[in-house]
Structures are given as C-alpha cells and as structure tokens.
Amino acid sequence: xxxxxxxxxxxxxxxxxxxxxxxxxxxxxxxxxxxxxxxxxxxxxxxxxxxxxxxxxxxxxxxxxxxxxxxxxxxxxxxxxxxxxxxxxxxxxxxxxxxxxxxxxxxxxxxxxxxxxxxxxxxxxxxxxxxxxxxxxxxxxxxxxxxxxxxxxxxxxxxxxxxxxxxxxxxxxxxxxxxxxxxxxxxxxxxxxxxxxxxxxxxxxxxxxxxxxxxxxxxxxxxxxxxxxxxxxxxxxxxxxxxxxxxxxxxxxxxxxxxxxxxxxxxxxxxxxxxxxxxxxxxxxxxxxxxxxxxxxxxxxxxxxxxxx
Amino acid sequence: xxxxxxxxxxxxxxxxxxxxxxxxxxxxxxxxxxxxxxxxxxxxxxxxxxxxxxxxxxxxxxxxxxxxxxxxxxxxxxxxxxxxxxxxxxxxxxxxxxxxxxxxxxxxxxxxxxxxxxxxxxxxxxxxxxxxxxxxxxxxxxxxxxxxxxxxxxxxxxxxxxxxxxxxxxxxxxxxxxxxxxxxxxxxxxxxxxxxxxxxxxxxxxxxxxxxxxxxxxxxxxxxxxxxxxxxxxxxxxxxxxxxxxxxxxxxxxxxxxxxxxxxxxxxxxxxxxxxxxxxxxxxxxxxxxxxxxxxxxxxxxxxxxxxxxxxxxxxxx
Numbered sequence: 001x002x003x004x005x006x007x008x009x010x011x012x013x014x015x016x017x018x019x020x021x022x023x024x025x026x027x028x029x030x031x032x033x034x035x036x037x038x039x040x041x042x043x044x045x046x047x048x049x050x051x052x053x054x055x056x057x058x059x060x061x062x063x064x065x066x067x068x069x070x071x072x073x074x075x076x077x078x079x080x081x082x083x084x085x086x087x088x089x090x091x092x093x094x095x096x097x098x099x100x101x102x103x104x105x106x107x108x109x110x111x112x113x114x115x116x117x118x119x120x121x122x123x124x125x126x127x128x129x130x131x132x133x134x135x136x137x138x139x140x141x142x143x144x145x146x147x148x149x150x151x152x153x154x155x156x157x158x159x160x161x162x163x164x165x166x167x168x169x170x171x172x173x174x175x176x177x178x179x180x181x182x183x184x185x186x187x188x189x190x191x192x193x194x195x196x197x198x199x200x201x202x203x204x205x206x207x208x209x210x211x212x213x214x215x216x217x218x219x220x221x222x223x224x225x226x227x228x229x230x231x232x233x234x235x236x237x238x239x240x241x242x243x244x245x246x247x248x249x250x251x252x253x254x255x256x257x258x259x260x261x262x263x264x265x266x267x268x269x270x271x272x273x274x275x276x277x278x279x280x281x282x283x284x285x286x287x288x289x290x291x292x293x294x295x296x297x298x299x300x301x302x303x304x305x306x307x308x309x
Numbered sequence: 310x311x312x313x314x315x316x317x318x319x320x321x322x323x324x325x326x327x328x329x330x331x332x333x334x335x336x337x338x339x340x341x342x343x344x345x346x347x348x349x350x351x352x353x354x355x356x357x358x359x360x361x362x363x364x365x366x367x368x369x370x371x372x373x374x375x376x377x378x379x380x381x382x383x384x385x386x387x388x389x390x391x392x393x394x395x396x397x398x399x400x401x402x403x404x405x406x407x408x409x410x411x412x413x414x415x416x417x418x419x420x421x422x423x424x425x426x427x428x429x430x431x432x433x434x435x436x437x438x439x440x441x442x443x444x445x446x447x448x449x450x451x452x453x454x455x456x457x458x459x460x461x462x463x464x465x466x467x468x469x470x471x472x473x474x475x476x477x478x479x480x481x482x483x484x485x486x487x488x489x490x491x492x493x494x495x496x497x498x499x500x501x502x503x504x505x506x507x508x509x510x511x512x513x514x515x516x517x518x519x520x521x522x523x524x525x526x527x528x529x530x531x532x533x534x535x536x537x538x539x540x541x542x543x544x545x546x547x548x549x550x551x552x553x554x555x556x557x558x559x560x561x562x563x564x565x566x567x568x569x570x571x572x573x574x575x576x577x578x579x580x581x582x583x584x585x586x587x588x589x590x591x592x593x594x595x596x597x598x599x600x601x602x603x604x605x606x607x608x609x610x611x612x613x614x615x616x617x618x619x620x621x622x623x624x625x626x627x
Contacts, residue, residue: 147327150606151599154565155583159335159595162587239454243569246456247584265460266573268475272468282457290452 035224038302045298048291055288059105066099071254082276089276091264100256101280107257108285111172112238112292118176119237120230123183128214128222130184131191138188145181153178154243161249168251175240179233186229190222224303231296235289242285258285310618317614321607328603329383333376335599336592383600389593398597402579406601408478409578412570413563415498420505421556427506428513428552429545435518443510450507455566459500459573466496476575497574501566505559512555516548523547550621557613561606 039045058065067087068074074094082089088097130141160174194200195218203217244250245259246266253260258281265271265278363369370378382389388398427447431440467475473496479485520526521544529543571580579598586594 143323143327147324147331150324150328150561150610151331151603153561154568155599155602156331156335158568158583158587159599160338162590162595163335163338235452243454243456243565246569247572247587249587262456262460268468271460271464275464278460282460286449286453286457289454290449293448293452 035302039298042298042301045295045301048294048298052288052291052295055105055284055291056109058102059109062099062102062106066096066102068096068099070100070103070256071095072099079274088280089274091274091277092270097261097276097280100261101258101284104256104258104261104281105284105288107168107251107255108238108241108259108288111168111175111241111251111257112234114172115175115179115237115241116230116234118173119179119233120183120226122177123180124187124219124222124226126180127184127187128191128219131188132195132210132214132218134192141184142188145184148178149181154240157240157244158247158249161244166249166252168255171241171244171250175237175244179237179240182233183226183229186226187222190225191218194218194221228296228300228303231292231299235292235296238285238292239289258282313618314611314615317611321611325603325607328607329380329600330376332596332599332603333372333379336596337372379596388597388600391594392591393589393594398593401582401594402597402601405577405579405582408576409567409571409580411494412498412501412576412578413567415494416501416566416570417505417556417560417563419498419502420509423502424506424509425513425549425552427510428515429517429540429548431510432514432517432521432548433540440514444514447507447510450503451511453503455501455504455569456573458503459497459570462496462500463573476573478577497570497576500573501563501570504566505563508559509552509556512552513548516551517544520544520548550617553613553617553620557610557617560609560613564602564606 062070072095074090074096077086077090077094079092080086080090080094086096086098088101090096091100126141126145130138156178157174161171164170164174191214200213200217203213208217241250241257242259242262245257246262248260248263250259251257261281262278262285264274265282270277360369368375379389386399388402390397391401427443431443434440463475466472474493478493479489483489526539526543529539534543567578568580568583570576571578572584575581579601582594583598585591586598
C-alpha cells in the first residue's frame with residue numbers, strides 16, 4: 001500500500017519534471033527569443049544601446065582616454081575655453097573638463113548601477129515575502145512601502161546626506177536604500193498571481209520548501225516584467241545622484257561626478273562666462289538617461305507586445 | 310462621499326505615524342552631539358552647564374520618551390525652535406509655505422493644461438509626424454531633470470535675452486505688483502512644469518489609444534455621431550481617468566522639482582529653506598519641513614482619490 005503510494009508520488013514527480021522540461025523547451029525559451037527579436041526590431045532602442053555602450057566604454061576606460069589626471073591642477077591654464085590642448089576647456093583651477101567628464105561618467109554610472117542593485121535586491125526580497133505569504137506580513141511590508149513612497153525620496157535623501165558623512169558609498173546606499181518601493185510592489189503583484197498557478201501548487205504538493213518555491217519556481221518567472229523597471233531605475237538613480245551632487249550633498253569633491261560638475265553652474269559668473277564647465281556634464285547626464293529610458297521602453301514593448309506605445 | 314473621505318483619512322493615520330517615526334529616527338541617526346550647537350565659541354563651558362542644556366531640552370531622556378514628547382508637542386502645533394536663530398519652526402515654515410505652494414500649483418496647472426490636450430492631440434493621430442515629433446520631445450522632457458532645464462532657462466532667458474528676472478519673487482527696487490509677480494513666476498514655473506507636461510502628455514496619449522479601440526467608441530461612431538462629439542463626450546472623459554491618478558502620484562515629485570527650481574531661481578520657498586536647514590544641520594527645522602512635506606503629500610493623495618471618486622462613479626470604497 002505504502003509502496004504503491006510512493007511509486008505514485010514518484011510518477012507524479014517525474015511527470016511534473018517532464019512538464020517543466022517541456023515548458024522549458026517549447027514555451028519559455030521561444031517566448032524569450034520572441035522578446036529579443038522584438039527588441040532588436042526596435043530601432044530607437046538599439047541605437048540607444050549603441051550610444052550607451054560608447055558612453056559606458058569611455059567611462060570605464062576613462063584613464064586611457066583622458067589626456068590629464070581628473071584632479072591635476074594647472075594654475076597656468078585657469079578657465080581656458082575649449083582648445084586643442086583642452087578639448088572641453090578647463091575650470092577655475094585649471095583642471096581639464098574633458099578628463100573630468102570621462103571620470104565623472106565612471107562615478108555616475110557606478111552610482112546608477114550600484115544603487116539599482118541594492119534597490120532591486122531589497123524590493124525583490126520584500127515583494128516576494130509579501131506576495132507569497134500574504135496576511136499580516138504582507139500588511140506590514142506594504143504599510144512600510146506606502147510610507148516610503150509617500151515621502152518624496154530625495155527629501156529623505158537630503159536629510160540623510162546632510163546628517164551622514166559625505167562619501168561615494170553613502171550616496172549609493174542612500175539612493176539604493178530608498179528606491180525599492182516600486183520594485184517591491186511589482187514583485188508582490190507578480191507573486192500574488194503566481195502563487196495560485198498550477199506549477200506552484202504542484203511544487204508545493206511535492207513538498208518543496210517555501211524558499212525553494214520562491215527562489216527556484218516563482219522568481220525566474222517574475223524576472224521578465226522586472227527588467228524594464230530595473231532599467232528605468234538605473235536612469236532615475238543617475239538623475240538622483242546628479243541632483244544630490246548639484247545641491248552640494250552628493251559625491252564629495254575632488255572626485256568628479258556629472259552632478260557635482262553641474263554644481264558649478266549655480267555660480268552666476270560660471271553660468272554666464274564659463275559655459276564649457278557645465279554644458280558637457282549636462283549633456284552627458286541627459287543623453288545617458290535618455291538612452292536608458294529608450295532602452296527600458298524597448299524592453300517593455302518587447303516583453304509585453306499588448307502595450308502599443 | 311463624506312463617509313468615503315473619513316475612511317480615506319483614517320487609513321492615512323498609520324502612514325502618518327510611520328512618517329513621524331522615520332523623521333525621528335533619521336535625526337537620531339545623526340552622528341555628533343546636538344549640544345554642540347549651543348556651545349559658544351568664545352566662552353568656556355563647564356560640563357555642568359552642558360548638562361543643564363541637556364536637561365533643558367530634554368536630551369537626557371530616552372529616545373522613546375523624546376519621540377513621545379515631540380509628537381505631543383506636534384499635536385499642539387509646537388514644532389520646536391530653530392537652532393540657528395531660535396525662531397519658532399512653525400512660524401518660519403508658514404512664512405515660506407505660500408511661495409512654494411504658488412510655484413507648485415502654477416507648474417502643475419501648466420502641466421495639466423498643456424500636457425493633457427497634447428496627449429489628446431497625439432493620441433488621435435497615432436504614427437503621424439506630429440505624434441512622432443511630440444513623443445520624441447516628451448521623452449526628452451522626461452529625461453531632463455529640473456536642474457538642467459533650470460540652468461539652461463536661466464542662462465538663455467534671464468541672462469542672455471534678459472526677458473525675465475534671474476531670481477527672487479519680487480523686484481528689488483520697486484514695490485511688487487501683480488504684473489511683477491507674474492513676471493517673476495513665469496520662468497521658474499515653466500521650468501518646473503516641463504517634466505509634467507511631458508509625463509501627462511505621454512499617459513494621456515497612451516490612455517487615448519486604449520479607449521479609441523474600445524467597443525463603446527465603435528458603437529458611438531456606428532450611431533453616426535459627429536467625430537467631435539465622440540472625441541469629447543466618449544473618448545476624452547474616459548481616457549482622462551487613469552491620468553488623474555498619474556497627476557496625483559506626481560505630487561511627491563513636484564516637491565522634489567520645487568527644491569531644485571527654487572534653488573536655481575532663489576525662490577524664497579520651502580525648498581530653499583530646506584536646503585538652508587540641511588546645510589546648517591538645523592535639526593528642528595529639518596524635522597518640521599519633513600513633516601510638512603509629508604502632510605502635504607498625504608493631503609494631495611487624499612484629494613486625488615477623492616476627485617477620482619467624484620469623476621468615476623464606478624469607484625466605491627471596498
């Protein structure tokens with residue numbers, strides 16, 4: 001009797017395995033391929049990928065492309081307009097703007113990616129727990145999410161940035177630690193619908209532990225809709241860093257970031273007479289965020305073809 | 310409706326409590342000793358004197374006790390006193406609040422009045438040249454932060470062309486009149502509104518595209534109604550519903566944009582006050598402004614839900 005039951009269970013198990021394998025082979029993969037194909041047809045998004053690659057590579061290899069050290073002061077070339085020696089001119093203490101823009105890109109992109117990694121991790125964990133377990137856990141997590149969402153995050157960030165010592169790491173932590181509510185909400189919604197599906201019930205019936213179901217079975221299916229959101233949040237993290245630095249509360253000098261280079265434009269004299277000091281970082285910030293947004297849009301269209309934007 | 314409003318307010322109470330806890334914890338996190346602010350640079354202070362200051366401000370009590378004291382004072386309208394000049398925080402904030410409210414409301418109205426019709430316009434002409442051009446521009450509008458548009462506008466329209474004043478709310482040499490006030494308001498409010506024009510246009514366009522395909526629009530057309538009537542009576546009122554939510558959700562962002570815009574145009578509002586508080590580490594003022602902003606956003610959320618319930622009769626609370 002008990003033997004028969006065991007073999008029964010064995011059968012179901014292997015059946016489910018087959019089902020999963022089938023799903024893998026015939027449904028999941030092609031869907032991904034279709035999404036990729038649709039993305040590749042999105043010409044604007046492809047062009048944005050190309051531009052962003054150039055920006056990322058030049059930022060990554062900034063030391064190789066930059067003719068000067070980003071913090072090298074040259075008192076004989078103060079406030080020089082763009083020329084052959086200094087492509088983008090120099091600032092008030094003779095630092096080369098082209099070199100600083102390249103290095104600034106490194107910082108800005110690093111903050112964007114670092115903060116997004118943090119916010120995505122926090123959001124995914126909280127969203128998964130809330131959506132999978134529901135009940136009072138869900139209630140508490142969602143109230144916290146609501147509270148963090150109600151506050152304009154830059155406002156808390158400003159307070160934190162003022163109270164904590166200024167450093168690159170702190171900026172990444174502050175931005176990442178406060179940008180997770182959107183991710184949490186999306187993941188929660190996905191988990192809530194996924195936990196009712198048959199393959200999750202099957203996994204539960206087979207005695208897979210909750211952690212296994214969450215990580216191995218549901219999470220991979222949540223990933224697709226999450227990709228677009230993650231892309232957008234890289235863009236908004238870059239803007240947030242630039243904003244904090246613009247107000248003088250972000251990345252501390254002498255490390256350049258596009259935001260703290262823009263800060264110089266708050267001085268009316270520089271705004272008026274040394275435009276080469278703030279125009280390059282302004283263009284780079286907008287261009288980068290524009291590319292990221294176009295890519296995010298392309299991904300969203302590719303994943304969800306029902307949305308015709 | 311009144312019932313709905315009351316319930317909506319009740320639901321926000323836990324969020325409000327959460328906010329006060331966050332604000333309090335944030336300031337607790339601050340490294341350094343608050344008593345440092347009261348140490349005179351000239352006169353030597355004894356440990357006993359410092360202890361006296363501690364007792365006077367209640368700093369010797371435990372954090373939960375101080376939180377409770379703070380909240381009790383808040384409920385009596387006492388937001389504490391500024392570190393820098395000892396003036397009451399509530400008074401300082403109320404003096405600046407009006408200027409910010411003026412700037413934000415003007416920007417929001419411009420955003421709605423320009424953005425929504427543009428969305429209707431492009432939504433009815435999908436894939437036309439207009440659609441592509443305006444969608445492209447709106448993308449640029451969404452990706453450009455207020456501090457970049459702000460410095461560009463300041464450079465071009467205030468400094469180069471000299472059409473608008475470079476900052477402030479009123480002329481230095483004359484008494485303010487309605488005309489000078491509008492003149493000072495135009496540039497900052499336009500800068501602040503750009504993001505919202507772009508956002509509202511995009512959502513309105515998207516929403517239009519969905520509604521245009523719906524069955525009741527086909528029915529309306531099949532009845533032989535004029536195009537104008539179909540658009541303004543059947544499509545737009547339905548398409549605008551989700552946009553109302555978007556408008557409400559954009560209010561926290563509006564506050565952020567105002568901080569930047571006010572800084573660039575030296576607008577004497579809460580944003581510049583907040584930055585002063587941040588840079589001067591004026592903790593009571595920081596707490597006060599954070600609280601006022603949170604209350605403002607909560608109130609705006611309730612107002613959004615309420616207007617949604619008025620416009621859409623299908624919405625009923627639970």
